[in-house]
Amino acid sequence: MAKISTFDDWIDYFRQWQKDIGYDPAVLGDYKFETKLGELHSPEIEFGDFKGQRKWERVGQIPNQSIRDALMNLIVYQGDTEFASVEQQKNLLETAPTEYDRQALTRVNSEEMRHGWQMCYLLVNYFGDSGKLEARKLLERRAFKGDRLLGSFNAPVNNWLDFFTYTEFVDRDGKFQLTMLSHSSFAPLAESVTAMLKEEFFHMFTGHTGLTRILRAGKVPLPVMQKYFNKWLSTAYDLFGTNHSSSANWAYVWGLKGRFDEHEAKIPADKEKLNDLARDHYLAEGAKLIDQLNQFIPEGQPKLYAPDLKFNRSIGEHVGKPYSVAGELLSPEAYKKHLTEVLPTAEDEQLLNDLFKEKDWVIQVQMN
Secondary structure, eight states, X not given: OOOOOSHHHHHHHHHHHHHHTTOOGGGGXXXXXXXXXXXXXXXXXXXXXXXXXXXXXXXXXXXXXXXXXXXXXXXXXXXXXXXXXXXXXXXXXXXXXXXXXXXXXXXXXXXXXXXXXXXXXXXXXXXXXXXXXXXXXXXXXXXXXXXXXXXXXXXXXXXXXXXXXXXXXXXXXXXXXXXXXTTOSBHHHHXXXXXXXXXXXXXXXXXXXXXXXXXXXXXXXXXXXXXXXXXXXXXXXXXXOOTTXXXXXXXXXTTSSOOTTTTTOOSOOOTTSHHHHHHHHHHHHHHHHHHHHHTTSOTTSOOOOOOOTTTTOSSSTTTTOOBOTTSOBOOHHHHHHHHHHHXXXXXXXXXXXXXXXXXXXXXXXXXX
């Protein structure tokens, strides 16, 4: 690829990325890609060592290179998730159970593309040559090659149960990350993610209502549905980072990324447990959502649940350890067998594909 000099150059690469991953822009209709900025929570830095100072409007105002590098890294990771999710989901366009679902997926994809566009706008226009290089690299990595930056965004989204569970739980992590970044000491980032948050809520709505419609239809076996919860929740736990994270600590000290409840927290931040606390909020919210879904399951049938925090982890203190979905430590041999019992298998996918040939596996939604 040639060097990117302006954001218009990057847009040319964005169009090429759509072509390379096989995403026909005509599917998006008249959707207009543009940068959007929301309102700041405060014009002043809200926490950390620079609390009370004006938020930085330009990279040149940031006190040192370490802070600039950490800020750019946060933007790169956020942008990478956005483009990756499109790559994961694009194969579902032709198998939507209703026209409503196809349009919902198209909207989710278009907004995820725009969120990646927004992050690249920041990289190209604020971070000089290094930002332009990173913006280009965001369009070169591929989820289906396994080289996206976070494991969740390399995992396959093979069917619509995958998609609804993904948007319920992985996009919900996105809400948490964007909320924490909305308090950033770098004003252009804070303004960008407040606008993105407004769009993110539709993605989560799509997931929750989709799962509700599946349960109401009563055709998908609950044990199979549980396997997809195990798949996506366990990887969503990883998205909050490691316990006792030094990078989270410094991001807070520098005012780059706040707590999920920064706007209402009454006590000082425990900077040694920032990722843990955010994950705790996520777990509590997820438990409420699963309780809501369980209201649609008839009495006497197994209820859905969240897997134990130690299960199937790819980062942190439990990485690679053979804990069951219930949190029980197993032998390596028993764990290997356990994974085949609690995560989706090829047989499960075939069962779903057979179900999906009929339209009654999910409650139908008619377009207005």
